Amino acid sequence: MSVRIITDSGSDILPGEHEGLVVLPLSIMFGMDTYADGVDLSHEHFYELLVEGDDLPKTGQVNPFVFSQAFDEAADAGDDVVCITLSSKLSGTCQSAMTAAAEAKTVVRVVDSLNVCVGERILVEHALRLAAEGRTAVEISDELTELRDRVCVVALLDTLEYLRRGGRIGAAAAGVGTLLSIKPAITIEDGEVKMLGKARGSKNGRNLLNEEVERAGGIDFGMPVALGYAGLSDKLLQKYIADSKALWKEGFPGGDLPVHSVGATIGTHVGPGAIAVAFFRK
Template identity: 30%
Template sequence: MVQFITDSSADLPKDLLEKYNIYIVPLSVQIEETQYLEGISITPPEFYQKMFSTDELPKTSQPSPSDFADLFTKLAEKEEEILCFTISSGLSGTYQSACLGKELSKTNVTIFDTLGGSLGHGLQILKAVELADKGWKLGDIIPVIEKIRDEMNILILLDTIENVVKGGRLSRFQGSIVKVLNIKVILEGINGKIEVLEKIRGNKRFFKRALNIIGERKADFSETVFGITHTGNFEDVEFLKTEIEKRYNPREIIINYMGATMGTYAGKGGTIISFY
């Protein structure tokens, strides 16, 4: 038996967390002067309502080592194998906090850096759970998840670069030029970090190109599970879901809100498509 832990940035739907008894260690987010625990003291719709109504970019923080240590100690009492997944170490200090938590608790926990975020992180957990349910031991599960991590595609579709400007990664002048020209940006998660993949003018070309990129990545999607997370842009997500089903006939498509961690940077109308 393997017990599973993840931080809250995996963006897994609540019903799946409950179904597979996956434990969560939440990241925190500060909006103006108020601190919240992602997914616990603030829901995604509440978070986006607050974020979209303020000029200040929310600040996200990783869990403390003691947050992990307390949970590791509690679960170690069951004398079962423990596997903890974290958001990419290239995006957050959460992985390091988990490693320090392991040292503090003096427990035999395996910490796995997913090198991903949102459902690019969450899909790795679901595969590990699937294997554990079939009776696989932890030592056999890890090589499979490492392979999936290497094969993971994470496409981040930015409808606006407003939060990128707020975060200081683009000047306001550059941001205004992008807005005037109606330029949309597709980013990609590569080796645990985010890089610009393409810049596209216009909504129709933007989504069409994203769908074509998916098709360029592999030929057979019949056993593929897609993860799509969003910041409340339901119409875009429904369009993408319908087109992916029509073009690629995948095994499953999981849809959920982006939590505060990823949503802070994706901004209004942001979408993340993950698959392997």
């Protein structure tokens, strides 16, 4: 029996990006307008709306009915399911999946990624590799659960504006930070967003990212790696890549790194210009 991999759009994987992967959209609400993330709201349009609006959008979880439909379709095709969700500490989506799984007509294993965005992405991509090798749903979910603590995400923000608008820092702190060109670095730890440190200026910020990669123990290039950028341009990420060639030479000697756009789930809070790196620790 084959295994179908299902995830949510918190992974920032677009529908059709990976053959056979099912991506269920979260809902994104700008005022009275509600969109299906990655379906009728592209990442590009999201950032246009984000920059133009005064208020931050709200994100809605994937509900149990949507998961039930996806699980039923897998059952009808004779497939078991491994469902990988964004962190249960950031969204109720994982609980929705578990609720639907309890009534599923096939084997469904739900894996809480304890991550989001590019961190969730690389766990999904590893699951796809395991499924292609013919591993069972139980084997895949057990391995993902064991490996998820090795997933490391480090990100650098270009602006404090969206942390201020989301109420995570005060206006005075944001104003001083902007004046001094403070670039905060964040990570996902135990399923939640944590502050790593602050750097003054973009160059120091990029150095801080590399220091955090080294502190994590280095990159396992035998596993999936992903780099992400928030906004309409990957210019800042490409600058980081160019300045950090030595870091990537071992795994990507040709320089063709896996670069992806960051969507609404994290983009709402970090704003345009943020860059992120996700990898499995050695």
